Amino acid sequence: MSDTDRESLFRLAEALIFAATTPVTTRQLTQLLPDGADADAVLAQLRERYATRGVELVEVGGGWQFRTAPDLAPKLRRVVQVPRRLPRVAMETLAIIAYHQPVTRPEIEELRGASLGQGTLDQLLEAGLVAPRGRKETPGRPTLWGTTPAFLSQFGLQQLRDLPRREDLLVEPTLLTPQPDPAPPPAAAEPAPES
Amino acid sequence: MSDTDRESLFRLAEALIFAATTPVTTRQLTQLLPDGADADAVLAQLRERYATRGVELVEVGGGWQFRTAPDLAPKLRRVVQVPRRLPRVAMETLAIIAYHQPVTRPEIEELRGASLGQGTLDQLLEAGLVAPRGRKETPGRPTLWGTTPAFLSQFGLQQLRDLPRREDLLVEPTLLTPQPDPAPPPAAAEPAPES
């Protein structure tokens, strides 16, 4: 393949991912590229090209997306409107839902050892981070809750398995130091988080 | 200025223009860049860097934004078919023509119990669903309307007879419709039968 041809693949991939509002899957890219082109290879090289740039190519929630580099956050926050962060209770509830899904509200309250204000669930729903996942077939048929693809996307996860294992959280304090690098978290290759 | 410093200006400009929800003005960029940095120069060089890429930096309406390269846009453009619905009046008119054809416009108006705008008939004509079927030999010789083969294929019908029978639709057809039957009423040639 000539350099021009290779370059045209990069241009196409670049344009496609740039224009999309949601992460682009390898499949979608394959459909766009000429027959026989290796979408995976194109993506890998494109990611490398953008690695040191202000905008990076990251794999998230099952697809590829351009995102601003994390190290620019403090400066960008000054000029780009940023929504309020979720309060601690909401984050804790979100973590419980992420690790125990599908889970009912009484179960969340049992785990937290405290009742859950309606406002907390509303905040998570409004942010699109959790969604109903049917009902539990027990008396009262309580709603089951789970996380959404937007949850993965917001926290830069490719899949739920990228959450650290419960055991690792308890014994490895280093996990909690902020990671400037969106490299896959240490538990990436581990089995799904325990419920 | 060192290369690293210059590179960091590009990174910031790149990220800001990428993340901004409106085109970024030189002024906005100046605010983000360190004091003394020449925003115009940064933008000019950034545009040059992107000139051969899948995404270009363009100036629109007094600001800068990224846009898909014009030669790639057609390849990325997708056409989504969103079939439209006929307005209610047109649908009713079409139904009446289907069941009572050949039928004149005054007869349609009589059946619907409302006058019929020319626009409605035009819509049906334009969509190729109805067509003139000669003229009725009554004073004024009004045009008779009927459905077309396109009508059948749009509704997935082999023939008009595949439509559900009017009798099966209406509980008391005679109460609802003044005999629009194209056949002359039985008493036409006879001394009027008493009712």
Added chain:
Amino acid sequence: MLLRLDGFEGPLDLLLELARGQKLDLAKISILSLVDQYLAVIEGARKIRLELAADWLVMAAWLTWLKSRLLLPKGHEAAEEGESAAEILAERLRTLQAMRLAAAWLGARPQLGHDIFVRGLPEDLVDTDRSKLALDIPGLLRAYLAAMTRAGARRQYRPAILSVWTVKDALTRLALLVGNLPDWASLEQFLPETLGTPLQRRAALSSTLLAGLEMARGGAIRLRQEHDFGPILVRRGDTDDLSDERPNV
């Protein structure tokens, strides 16, 4: 030790805080000392204010029970009961702590929309083609019924015009025509010629038959039928010849 309860979300929250105060790996929590600390805190709180939310007291009562079991010599059946209850409590505390840490882990990650951003001005490269029509039979039928129902409701009531050939019509026509008959003729010849639909023909035929029967009763005409479902024949009734009259009309 005096801890304000207001800062805690519930008994479990307080217990977790106390356990963390032991500065031990949560795997090695001393439940017994935890129980003592909790009870001390509750006791202290009750001295300050008498009313405490029920769940604090329920937990205190349960922990008192747990302590009594844990103090029994090992091997005792009730002591084992206490051991397993203590383990369940320790596990609950570990889970809660893990979830706290998970929340912190999530919170420490660069978040989309907060720290990192996607494209703010996405391009719409989707063209919408609205040239096709969305049509289906149910929609057509609904429209037809709506039009008919609305028109029917608006239209002033008037009795439906009868389109059938009535018995009275048939009597008039039969009386008019039968006088000219020299011989037997088929009943169907007396139907009006302008009937359109098969339904109208059948209605007219039965009306004419009824008219014929009525006239035959008065002797004005005679009827005969050669065989079942055969044509019904009619002639004037003023002849004396009754020999070929069949009863099966």
